[in-house]
Amino acid sequence: MENSAKNGIELLGAKTGNCIRAAIALEEVSATYSVRKIRLHSGEHKTAGYLDLNPSGQVPTLIDHNQGEQPLVLAQSNAIIFYAAEMQPDTILPVSDPRERARALERFFFFITDVVVPSNTAFLLERFGDAAGAAVLYQRSIAALAVAETYLGQHPYMAGDRFTVADIPAVTIISSMSSNIDWSQHSLLNRWYEQLMARPSVTAGMHAFD
Template sequence: MRRMWTPDTGRTSTSQDNAVHVVAVSNSGIDMDWHSVAALDDFFVNEHYRQVDAMDAILELYGSQTGNCTRSAIALEEAGLPYTVRLVDLPGGEHRRAGHLALNPAGKVPVLVEHRPGKPDFVLTQSNAIMLFAAERVPGRLLPHTERARATAYERFFFFLTDVIGPAHASFFLQNQGIADGAARLIERMITTLETADLYVETDEYMAGDAFSIADIAAFTIAASVETQVAWARLPNLRRWYEMVGSRPSVVRGQRAFDLS
């Protein structure tokens, strides 16, 4: 039995034929030889078993009310992946205790743990890795399918990570070290860089095009942390995008994931 792919519908069907030689797609004008069909056949079979295997997974997200944890929660929400929140008491030092250090020796949050029957637990300890995990678990939901669109999503995603979120984390460190002036300068630079993203959404609905992606999650969570400091009045495109993303049900749920009061 073979699995047949219909490009104009995106659906698969099955055939009892031992071999499939040619698939002609009249709507798109594409002729696919049997080598292409065999490759697609293998793809869909592997994808089917990957998704079935993933359905047995139980996800636990350890964290607290921080930007990194919120990004992870929003990604899981947007991907439609069920998970259980495990609140880590940071003020109480729970992240420095043996139980949490067994998951992440660095004593940081978030931590994602995936449990599957008969398999060792899988642990991820970086928020950006968790976001990419969610994006790849449900293809097309948080990253575009096409190569160029996906490349743009990565470009914008890393822009916010390195040029906006990175300086914000450095500012937090300097503030804790008593270097208030240096911290303030970094925040000022971070906000200035964030505001340049107004150009990204001048003609596109989202940060990386016409579809929501991991770039929007990274951008929204850092923008929310400095919401009162952004000059929204002179950034109509960014303000429109910010309000739209902030109203998404999955984003709202992700923001509240660690608010267990």
């Protein structure tokens, strides 16, 4: 991987859930950024140049070249989402209303810890041959969607009357699990999902690494 000097904000990644979440957040706050595709299949994320930026050897990584002499490097998708939120305060993360903000954070972390993490861990277990362990974790993440259905019984978005950070992990993980969801049990989720998939920031984020 080349580490040539660049301008502006670069998002390095591939077409994976963690990278798409970061891209949706940047799109939602109308950030100007460029995408640098990292070739996971050829191990580009394990090269010395990339590991200098992201010691985990994982994607995504954001480089903001506009932050003084040293670029700012972020190597965690969720940190990138909150960095994007701070570019346009009170857009995807409420600022003025403490209740609204707390609810957005509560539901953001619900999706990360109770849906995304078990689902991603299930994927890894399956790859390493533990089909039974994988099934338990997939089942846990699917079952957690009943909670999301209750959120939508109160408001049109996951954390209230407007799109927030909470909707970002929700839409990417539900998109990857969609063929395993019994939509007849999740009618509010179904309506929300169709609406979200037509949202310009989500469409752009989903295709950022095509």
